[in-house]
Amino acid sequence: MKISVIGCGYLGVVHATCMTELGHDVVGIDVDPEKIALLAAGTPPFYEPHLPQMLSRALATGRLTFSTDISVVVGSNVHFVAVGTPQMVGSDAVDLRFVNGAVASLLPHLRAGDLVVGKSTVPVGTAQGLSRIIQQKGSGATLAWNPEFLREGFAVKDTLAPDRLVYGLAEGDDTGEAILDEVYARAIAIGTPKVVTNFATAELVKVAANAFLATKISFINAMAEVAEATGADVTQLADAIGHDVRIGRRFLNAGLGFGGGCLPKDIRGFMARAKELGVDQALTFLGEVDQINNRRRERMVDLAREIVGGSLEGKRIAVLGLAFKPDSDDVRDSPALDVALRLVESGAAVIATDPQAVATARRRYPDMTYVTTPDEAAKDADAVLLLTEWQEYRALDPLAFGEIVGTKAILDGRNCLDPGAWRAAGWTYRALGRP
Ligand code: UGA
Numbered sequence: 001m002k003i004s005v006i007g008c009g010y011l012g013v014v015h016a017t018c019m020t021e022l023g024h025d026v027v028g029i030d031v032d033p034e035k036i037a038l039l040a041a042g043t044p045p046f047y048e049p050h051l052p053q054m055l056s057r058a059l060a061t062g063r064l065t066f067s068t069d070i071s072v073v074v075g076s077n078v079h080f081v082a083v084g085t086p087q088m089v090g091s092d093a094v095d096l097r098f099v100n101g102a103v104a105s106l107l108p109h110l111r112a113g114d115l116v117v118g119k120s121t122v123p124v125g126t127a128q129g130l131s132r133i134i135q136q137k138g139s140g141a142t143l144a145w146n147p148e149f150l151r152e153g154f155a156v157k158d159t160l161a162p163d164r165l166v167y168g169l170a171e172g173d174d175t176g177e178a179i180l181d182e183v184y185a186r187a188i189a190i191g192t193p194k195v196v197t198n199f200a201t202a203e204l205v206k207v208a209a210n211a212f213l214a215t216k217i218s219f220i221n222a223m224a225e226v227a228e229a230t231g232a233d234v235t236q237l238a239d240a241i242g243h244d245v246r247i248g249r250r251f252l253n254a255g256l257g258f259g260g261g262c263l264p265k266d267i268r269g270f271m272a273r274a275k276e277l278g279v280d281q282a283l284t285f286l287g288e289v290d291q292i293n294n295r296r297r298e299r300m301v302d303l304a305r306e307i308v309g310g311s312l313e314g315k316r317i318a319v320l321g322l323a324f325k326p327d328s329d330d331v332r333d334s335p336a337l338d339v340a341l342r343l344v345e346s347g348a349a350v351i352a353t354d355p356q357a358v359a360t361a362r363r364r365y366p367d368m369t370y371v372t373t374p375d376e377a378a379k380d381a382d383a384v385l386l387l388t389e390w391q392e393y394r395a396l397d398p399l400a401f402g403e404i405v406g407t408k409a410i411l412d413g414r415n416c417l418d419p420g421a422w423r424a425a426g427w428t429y430r431a432l433g434r435p
Pocket of ligand 1: 217261
């Protein structure tokens with residue numbers, strides 16, 4: 001099929017590349033000429049495992065091109081809208097300006113039979129409005145809403161082999177499903193579950209899924225707070241309740257909590273939309289989910305203060321991890337970066353490192369001290385804080401690492417180290433939700 005993808009951010013680039021891998025002819029469009037030049041040269045503008053190889057392969061087929069010129073969408077029959085929907089400045093609501101802009105720019109180029117497919121995460125009700133705008137233009141094109149569930153770090157796998165497909169279609173639409181089935185033929189052939197529904201349900205599926213995941217994380221972090229007051233161990237608690245298949249162990253890792261470009265802004269946007277709809281009471285618990293999440297960051301700073309003897313002023317703190325999660329260079333709403341900045345504000349001398357996110361963190365906060373390796377960060381440190389659970393940090397040898405630091409004190413912000421091994425090597429080991 002001939003496909004256009006509007007918006008070459010995280011979602012758009014992965015989607016365009018994977019659609020090419022599936023055999024389609026794809027053009028990726030973005031307003032940022034620098035990004036387009038990078039992509040055309042085979043360089044993704046962010047870190048994502050397996051993507052660079054797949055992008056090079058896709059470009060080599062000649063079936064993937066990139067452009068800043070929206071008119072090149074003419075000739076494509078399916079137009080994916082994959083632009084960002086950030087949180088509005090000064091409000092919890094979602095900023096829809098890029099989605100509205102993308103659809104407006106597509107309108108003059110749409111032809112009868114074209115399908116515009118929304119992938120961006122939007123407040124419920126958005127698709128209905130956009131569908132009306134497309135209809136009024138009278139080109140004969142239609143809209144479908146097809147939310148994306150990819151996780152950073154697993155984006156390629158999640159796109160090629162999603163765990164479900166959701167098609168939101170307009171009432172009476174009898175062609176959208178067949179077109180999307182052709183786009184996702186491979187996933188459908190291997191039996192990927194498919195839910196065909198209306199616009200509102202499709203939009204809600206996406207935010208409901210992220211709200212549930214955020215709630216699951218904050219639930220276990222609330223248990224961590226209780227564990228801290230009682231001497232219980234939240235990691236064992238998670239293992240024990242996770243054996244109940246109705247609960248499940250995944251997304252029950254207590255620690256610094258959730259961040260990134262999706263979960264935090266999606267729960268806030270969901271609450272803002274619920275308020276507009278007059279059903280805010282249904283989602284007040286998400287405010288609590290957000291607050292539990294933020295309290296973990298404060299608690300981490302308090303623990304750091306405690307472990308260095310009561311004041312952070314002038315203390316040398318090694319920060320391992322800046323990305324919001326491993327296998328990503330994304331520092332949007334990153335709990336790790338937030339804690340690092342709070343330490344700086346408290347007067348600590350922070351030396352931070354991350355395998356991939358130093359450049360993205362430096363772009364936002366050029367004044368913090370960044371180094372390349374954990375050893376450089378830990379040299380003569382008064383305490384080490386592990387804030388993102390990269391594999392190379394999990395694999396640190398407590399004996400060898402103990403030779404580098406000034407004081408053998410470590411805070412495990414992600415409950416990813418073996419406390420016994422670190423204590424046996426002479427370290428003071430502290431973690432969130434663990435004795
Ligand atoms: C999330 C969802 O998992 C995807 O399904 C969704 O498609 C995506 O948002 C999106 O809306 O685009 P992502 O933001 O890549 O994906 O990250 P997650 O893997 O969900 O992790 C989010 C945060 O939760 C991270 O900061 C992670 O460290 C934290 N987390 C995760 C925990 O603190 N504990 C856990 O047990 C799991």
